[in-house]
Amino acid sequence: MDAAEDPFHVQLTGRGGEVSLRQQVTDAVRDALVAGTLVPGKIYSAPALAEMLGVSPTPVREAMIDIAREGLVEALRNKGYLIKGFSDRDLDELAALRTLIEVPTMVQVAKQASRADLEELRPLTEMLNETARRGALREFVSADTEFHLRALALSGNRQLVNNVRRLRSMARLSGLQQLADAGELLTTAREHGELLDLMIARDVSGVARLMSRHIGHTRGVWAGRDLPEDGTQDL
Numbered sequence: 001m002d003a004a005e006d007p008f009h010v011q012l013t014g015r016g017g018e019v020s021l022r023q024q025v026t027d028a029v030r031d032a033l034v035a036g037t038l039v040p041g042k043i044y045s046a047p048a049l050a051e052m053l054g055v056s057p058t059p060v061r062e063a064m065i066d067i068a069r070e071g072l073v074e075a076l077r078n079k080g081y082l083i084k085g086f087s088d089r090d091l092d093e094l095a096a097l098r099t100l101i102e103v104p105t106m107v108q109v110a111k112q113a114s115r116a117d118l119e120e121l122r123p124l125t126e127m128l129n130e131t132a133r134r135g136a137l138r139e140f141v142s143a144d145t146e147f148h149l150r151a152l153a154l155s156g157n158r159q160l161v162n163n164v165r166r167l168r169s170m171a172r173l174s175g176l177q178q179l180a181d182a183g184e185l186l187t188t189a190r191e192h193g194e195l196l197d198l199m200i201a202r203d204v205s206g207v208a209r210l211m212s213r214h215i216g217h218t219r220g221v222w223a224g225r226d227l228p229e230d231g232t233q234d235l
Contacts, residue, residue: 025063035137040085095219110199113154125193132189135180
């Protein structure tokens, strides 16, 4: 598999100069954890990760210090990094916490953010659709994360954004590959454009409903579970 087809490979030229290599690698590893490219319970060496990412081992080792501090991996002396797993209960509780935080914050943003600020998120909705069509899972997860964090950042609460970033890093969306294989990932990607349209229209009840359903999808079908037809589930 070449770099263009590798869902884990870091596209270093895209953000060079703006973001350090260490941060790019850290973000790539987080996205790969969420997308299921890195398998829970498996040990990866720094050279192996570096080859997968298309970088040298040094920034990988630096990045994994940050990832280990977040509790997402465990550093094993002379072996590598053990990918930590989370139980279904853990993931359900994380989804419930996200719902408590993100739904009212998105409603607040819909009420207060300017149309111009919201429209700046539009290219990310297009990127989500494009990566979904290609089945580029890591890029999809990266765009998904950026969309939500940038939207939440319009609330002006930096601590909230940092905490949501941490919660999202713990997600395990193992069902994304099945959705991509079935050609259904684009359907879920379009939820972002729908959400943005509702926010611009100041439809706060619609924002609350769709955001709740979206998090339900993330914990449900995106994570390899079946959901009721109304898209809801017990969190």
